[in-house]
């Protein structure tokens with residue numbers, strides 16, 4: 642019997658280059674984002690001609706190529722000139738003025754930041770940056786805890802483009818008027834991809850990541866459909882990797898519809914995390930809030946304990962504060978009323994950071 646003839650050998654893989662499915666992998670081309678890249682490049686171009694650049698406020702849903710597009714523009718800028726220095730900062734990881742100033746210093750090549758005050762460090766930035774021109778890309782700006790650095794950058798760096806990136810179109814409205822009026826930014830919206838665009842993007846990834854011909858058509862189409870529904874390309878990358886792993890576990894030489902369906906079931910059980918996302922404890926608190934929105938914090942704590950949560954009330958409160966800061970939830974303090982002083986916690990439907998599908 643040819644029992645093993647059609648099976649994947651133990652030294653064989655369906656993956657050609659699995660790294661290409663990482664969320665941080667940057668493909669050479671970004672189909673369907675050409676116009677957005679051109680728009681950002683046009684805002685920067687005056688800097689190459691000795692003039693001042695324009696500022697851009699970029700917004701759009703999670704997983705639709707905002708970060709990828711800006712990284713591409715920066716890479717091309719670096720290939721083109723040394724006269725314009727690009728600074729890219731993820732404001733989730735660097736969410737205070739001090740952290741951002743230190744990061745800018747380091748990206749500008751100044752490493753002696755230890756034990757120095759914010760003002761001293763900003764003076765260093767001014768001296769280096771004002772010899773040339775700078776593109777500042779501040780990604781995920783809605784996660785910032787402080788904005789003073791923005792004011793300083795706008796006021797004291799002369800030739801620059803400031804690109805602000807966020808999921809929320811109304812983030813800009815809440816900015817301090819002094820910052821707003823200095824920004825004078827243009828707005829660039831990234832719209833979600835439709836089914837055909839999603840298919841093109843995932844097809845390109847398949848070529849990077851898989852041995853040719855291993856995906857059965859209906860399996861791939863299911864992944865495309867689910868990804869387009871969720872709107873987040875990360876969902877597609879995740880599903881493709883999972884389906885292929887399931888197929889490999891079964892020593893299958895093809896990724897079939899059944900494998901894709903199984904991958905989807907697995908994805909249903911939890912939410913996809915970004916690397917910078919929440920800890921397990923925070924995830925579990927968030928899921929309690931999601932299922933019991935607009936409840937009092939004390940009641941939520943009781944539910945958390947019932948589910949075996951180990952944190953004491955004070956730490957639980959701190960987690961709630963963190964979730965609020967990161968805009969996963971809204972918190973409303975009420976006083977008087979029938980419940981006396983209490984805190985009502987609401988799941989934020991605006992949050993699409995945890996891609997669910």
Ligand SMILES: Nc1ncnc2c1ncn2[C@@H]1O[C@H](COP(=O)(O)OP(=O)(O)OP(=O)(O)O)[C@@H](O)[C@H]1O
Nearest residue numbers: 664671672674702703704705706707708709842874
């Ligand atoms: N047009 C595209 N072509 C190829 N890959 C893409 C495209 N758009 C998005 N991707 C891929 O999808 C993933 C998510 O994209 P990206 O990180 O740019 O999302 P984002 O819009 O910045 O999301 P968030 O708001 O959550 O930060 C990345 O791996 C990215 O390379």
Ligand SMILES: [Mg+2]
Nearest residue numbers: 707708709780
């Ligand atoms: Mg991003």
